[in-house]
Amino acid sequence: MILKEAIEQLKNGLAAVAEPQEAQAMIRIICEDIFNYDQVDVALRQDSELPEFAQQRITDIISRLQRHEPLQYIVGSARFHGHRFKVTPAVLIPRPETEQLVDLIVDENSASDLRVLDIGTGSGCIAISLARALKFAQVDALDVSRDALAVARENAAALKVRVNFFESDILSPQPAARYDIIVSNPPYVCWNERESMECNVKDYEPGQALFVPDNDPLLFYKAIAPYAAQSLEKGGRLYLEINQRFGQEVKKLLEENGLDEIRIIEDSYGNTRFAAAVMR
Ligand code: GLN
Secondary structure: OEHHHHHHHHHHHHOOOOOHHHHHHHHHHHHHHHHOOOHHHHHHOOOOEOOHHHHHHHHHHHHHHHOOOOHHHHHOEEEEOOEEEEOOOOOOOOOHHHHHHHHHHHHHOOOEOOEEEEEOOOOOHHHHHHHHHOEOOEEEEEEOOHHHHHHHHHHHHHOOOOEEEEEOOOOOOOOOOOEEEEEEOOOOEEHHHHHHOOHHHHOOOOHHHHEEOOOOOOHHHHHHHHHHHHHEEEEEEEEEEOOHHHHHHHHHHHHHOOEEEEEEEEOOOOOEEEEEEEEO
């Protein structure tokens, strides 16, 4: 089989699971994964004969995608904030919304030597991107999942940044600390929203990182807000990714915990997706 035929096979195989434009983006990622080919290589090598292993890998990828397995888990990586992060089913696949959260923090915090904490770091994408983008920041990151932390540590090493990762559950008491910035993208999807989610998310991504009980949607924010109030320096800032349904509730919770200048901010899809606040 030649490359041109393999791409045709991928297009046909993906037609049932992805829109043409998305399928094209996926094929680009697959060619990079299997052959290490960029777009130019793909264009130049249309007639090159493929080795046996590549043909098998393509068949395998197509059948996994048809079962709605996320491509990022199949190839083992995802792009976030200009870098490639390792991902496994132990961590959420980084979302474009979360890149916006990182951009917001970078835009609003130009000082150097800031002390930063990322709560529920997962792949480490927020902590590592901030460690790269802020000037001489000292970044701590915690997660309850040892498997997630192993992935996060590999990502920090691969991207050559120092982040101090530690295993901890934000729902249990935390030692007081001093931070200039606390950020979190905690689980915030209610179980009753699960049915309306895509199969690739609900069947493959870690439920522990996504879901909260229907009767306690702010579970994590209720732990994060008082911890932030206690651990942020005066003038320190809290940044959260939130469930679009609970912007006003999160705002109220932050007020009750003594945070100031609270903003509820929309993502580029127009959903209320972030909360930001200042400690006075
Ligand atoms: N935004 C994610 C999703 O739509 C949820 C992330 C989270 O729960 N923190 O799947």
